Amino acid sequence: MSKSKSEQKFLLALQMIEGVGPATLRKLIDFAGSAREAFYLNQKQLKDIPRLHPKLYGALGNSKTLESADAELAFCQKHNIKVLSYLDPDYPQRLKHCKDAPVVLFCQGNIDLNYRKIIGIVGTRKATVYGTSLVERLIEDLAAHQHQVLIVSGLAYGIDIAAHKAALENGLPTVGVMGSGSDVIYPSSHRNIVKKMLKNGGVITEFPKGTKPDRGNFVTRNRVIAGMVDALIVAESGERGGSLITADMAFSYNRDVFAFPGKVGDTYSAGCNKIIKTQKAALLETVSDIEYVMNWAPETAVSEPVQTSLFEGLSPQERTIMELIVEDGVVAVDYLAAKLALPVSHISGVLLGLELKNMVKSLPGNQYTKSV
Structure with missing residues (x-):
């Protein structure tokens, strides 16, 4: 040997x-x-x-x-699993500098754990349409802005798997950090997603073969997610839970933490609102918020239809709303909220901003049209 x-x-x-x-x-x-x-x-x-x-x-x-x-x-x-120690150059260097980083990681797939940009996305297992749509739109916009970014999450139901799927759909690499042995995919219903991830990303764990996905393991693995990223995003979370533990860990590692805000009183927005209020997380609405805080300029000019050149300087969400208004002529706020799976209050705020920019004008019946 x-x-x-x-x-x-x-x-x-x-x-x-x-x-x-x-x-x-x-x-x-x-x-x-x-x-x-x-x-x-x-x-x-x-x-x-x-x-x-x-x-x-x-x-x-x-x-x-x-x-x-x-x-x-x-x-x-035998199973083509790479064993990385913290002394190896391929070990995630961001994680290596955390004092409680695993000594050894087991890795499967086509993985670069030292990707130029790495974002972690976590959230509740009981994700709503609002939460998953925010994750999908964010990852879509990251890809549209040509950000070469690795998406990291934990393979769980809800927000985690939505992040992995959206990354695959948009051609971005994605890594799942497991709370079980490398031979125990949990939940088993995500095996097919893992197979796709192995081609552009993969899965990692610090636990040896045969380790069952015990509850305590997930808290342990959260520090790996928090430590190996540049920024952590909490998409939806109750007032307590693993997502907030991960956010606390990321905050302690001096990582940038972001959270999508939600409506007051919504169960699965309470945690996000809490960490924004206590200044443990920056408020996140669009990819431009990440670009501003992280100083990540789009890699190249975004390729868009000629029509959208009229909307220069708008956020991706504002552009989407403008495209719908131009397409339909006149649209109701309720229609936009349903179409984009966002709260009416949020849509109203975006429309107010567009109105102040003289892009739209309000009509009776809570409707809007494009300004002449």
Whole structure:
């Protein structure tokens, strides 16, 4: 076995020690000089390392742990799963600098985890039409503005899978971070989506084969989503839940956090409104908000029909509304709200802005037409 393969085995063996976190493992490796040396540290040597839990003294050097690591590596080789340690150049460098980043990741697919731009999108499993439409429109606009961006989420029902699907539909790579072993796709109903993701992105996990999707694992995996991105977007969330935990983690890692606002009183907008109100997240309405905060100018001029050149300077959402008004001549606010799956209050605000720009004018019956 080559030196690098041997080191990989010992890194994996260290990660398999139950109850020992990544920060402690890194401390051991830094002290010993390598994962192999760290695995065989004796009790006397361990006492020289400050703030180590005594239970670690008997956990190192266990031959059964090494056997498990060997079995895991054999499984990965057989199933074309890439094993990345935090010492590898292909390991996500944004994540590497988080003190609790996994020592080892298991990766499947065609993945560049150090993509130029990376956005994480999370939200409730009980997503509404409003939430999924916001995610779909945002990803569509990111692609339209030629942003070469990797979309990261957690494969769950609701907002997560909507983000993965929208990325695939718009030709953007997407990565799912799992809370289970690489052989346990959860939920199983998303297997077909994962197959498509493997061609342009893939899935990653820190958990060894056979690990079931226990509830605690999802909280653990959230830090990977939060740590490997440039910006995290919360699309919809109740007042409590995993999405807000991920947002807190991203905030603690000094990542930019965004949230779509929702109507006061809506159950699955309460969390978003809360983190906007407490200034843990920037208010997000359109892709231009991300471009402004992140200083991401569109990669190239957006290719649009000649008609839309009349709408230069408008946000994608304003352009969409203008296109509908021009197409129909006169439209009602209720119609626009239903068509775009957005609250009437939100549509009214956008129309007011267009009216102030002298793009539209209001008519009786809460209707609008294009200004002459």
